[in-house]
Every structure is written in C-alpha cells, then in structure tokens.
Amino acid sequence: QYIKIRNNFTQFKNDYNIDIKTITENYDRIRKELDEVIDSLNNKKGIKEENRKPEPVVISTHDLILEYRAQLPELKVGEKVLAKWSDDNWYYRSTVEKKIDSKEPSEENFLYKIKDSASDHEEIYREDIIRFKDNKENFNIGDFVVAEHPDFAQSFAPGQIIGIRSDCLIVEFYDSIEHRVETDTTYKIPSFKYQLDIDSIIKAERQWIGHKCVFRSSKKKRYETGEILGRLGNRKKFKILSDKGEEEIINIIHIFGNFTRKRPIRKDDFVLAPLDEYFFPGKVETCNENKENQIEVVFADKKRNDNVKAENCFWLSKEYYDDFVLFYESKETGTNKIPTVDASDFN
Incomplete structure (x- = not known):
C-alpha cells in the first residue's frame, strides 16, 4: 500500500512539473509577442509624430485687428x-x-x-x-x-x-x-x-428695433412718429407702426431717432422740425441768441414756426432736403440719395 501511494505521488509530482513548465513557457512566449507588438506600435507612433504637421495657431479677432492696424x-x-x-x-x-x-x-x-x-x-x-x-x-x-x-x-x-x-x-x-x-x-x-x-452694420441697424422714431410716410408725404417693429431682410428697411396705428415699410435713410448722429444746428441749416402733430423739413432762418436753443424755421410748404427748440430737430443735408421737395411735389417716392444726417437725440 505504501509503495502504491509513493508511486501515485511521484506521478502527480511529475505531472505538476510538466504543467508548470508548460505554463511558464507559454507565458514567456506570450509576453515576448506582446512586447514585440508594443515596440511596433511605438515605432509607428514615432514615425507619425515626426511626419505630423504642427497644429495651426488660432489668432483671435482682437489680435488680428491689432496686427492689421499696426x-x-x-x-x-x-x-x-x-x-x-x-x-x-x-x-x-x-x-x-x-x-x-x-x-x-x-x-x-x-x-x-x-x-x-x-x-x-x-x-x-x-x-x-x-x-x-x-x-x-x-x-x-x-x-x-x-x-x-x-x-x-x-x-x-x-x-x-x-x-x-x-x-x-x-x-x-x-x-x-x-x-x-x-x-x-x-x-x-x-x-x-x-x-x-458686416457684423457692425447689422448690429447698428438692429439697435433701432423697439425704439420710437420719426419717419417719412409715403402715404402722407410728411414725417410721422412711431415705433420700429423689426428689420426686413438685409436691405436697410424696417417695419414701423405709426402712433396712429398704421404700418409702413421704411428705408433707414428716412428714419430719425436716438441713434441718428448728433450735430449742432446753425442759421441757414436744413432741418427736420416739429410742425403741429408731425415733423416737416425746413430751413433755419434765425437762431435766437436771447433764448437758448430756440430757432425760427421756414418749412418746405412755406409755413413757418418762430419758436422751435433746436434739440427737437434733426439736421439735414441740402441734398436730402432737395430730395424731399421733389418727393413732396410729385407722386413719386423720391430718389435714393442718402443724406448726411445729424441730429440731437429724439425723446
């Protein structure tokens, strides 16, 4: 019985040693293959990195402006x-x-x-x-x-x-x-x-939306007050709701308000001035030195007002004034000449 047990133990030991040897050999082989794969990948990565083009440098708009300016x-x-x-x-x-x-x-x-x-x-x-x-x-x-x-x-x-x-x-x-x-x-x-x-132009146009304004009404051939509802497309035209409840599509050159460029008003200047319940173009006949900011205006329809506050007027170029006269005296909507427009803030 003892001999049988010893023989079984010896066989088990031999089998165990064979398994350990096989496992060790397999491990060494797999480890070697893995190392070869890793080395190969690293070599390829190195080649790619050598051939890789440098990432482009992104320059901010502000830096572009400064560089261009200089x-x-x-x-x-x-x-x-x-x-x-x-x-x-x-x-x-x-x-x-x-x-x-x-x-x-x-x-x-x-x-x-x-x-x-x-x-x-x-x-x-x-x-x-x-x-x-x-x-x-x-x-x-x-x-x-x-x-x-x-x-x-x-x-x-x-x-x-x-x-x-x-x-x-x-x-x-x-x-x-x-x-x-x-x-x-x-x-x-x-x-x-x-x-x-382009961005700055569109921003300047959009700032008018929601503001009160004075605009040239093609229907009534005079300047009404109203509110700008929105900008139409990309053509410098706006939808305006007049204070009397009527909607019109108006070119921006015929709109005056808070964002119109400011300019002092002097004798012989052309202006857009209040007349009754609307506005109308005219010419400054006199600047009253005794009364601050008071001017006398002769309007394009020959009416006059001797007590106009300059801060309520908008300066007009002669070209724009002449264009309005053509518009007023005809059935047409006037020319497309753009005026150089300056004015005090419209409140």
Missing part, C-alpha cells in the same frame, strides 16, 4: 480718405484732421480725428480708415472690397467681387445687391475685416 501706413493731416462712421458703420468720404496722441509715450495710438463732408468730427481707428491711393491693387474674383453702394449716393459698403469687366467690377454687396462699380472707387480689404464690417 501694418497700415500712417495718415497725413489733410489727407482725403474713406472713414467708417459709428452711427451706421458705413464708409464716407472724409478728411484727416489730426492724429490723436497716445497716453503712453512708448506706444503708438493709431487713432485719428476725422471730419466728414458736413464738418462733423469723430475719432476713428486706423483700420476703419481707407486711403484713396489704396485702390491701385489688382483685383480678382472673390476679393473682398469696400465700394460705393448703388442705392445710397456717396456711401460705401462692404462687398465681394463676383465679376471683372474691362471697364468695371461686378460687386455683390453685403445686402445681396449686385452692381457694376468703378475700379477707381473700389478698395480691397482682408476677409476678416469684411466680416467685421
């Missing part, structure tokens, strides 16, 4: 330019009055005092000013530009070149209007500036 040439006093005015963020012919000194002597300011054709002033940064001599570049289809808009005389807006002719360019403006423009009055701008200009 690259532009300095302007000279008296130089004729196009400048973007903050009331509507369109570009208008202007003149450089002076460069504003920086508060820090070691830093350049890039800020200029600009005067428009109506002698209004505004401080404008260099990137929003275009020199007339900057239109000498060659143009290509797809270029972003600032050009004179066909619907608004002497007013320049962002657009993109979609066609080139021997004597002109075909530009699609930000409001989807396509028109032929002269090469000599078209100015190339960077793509990021094009988008910034």
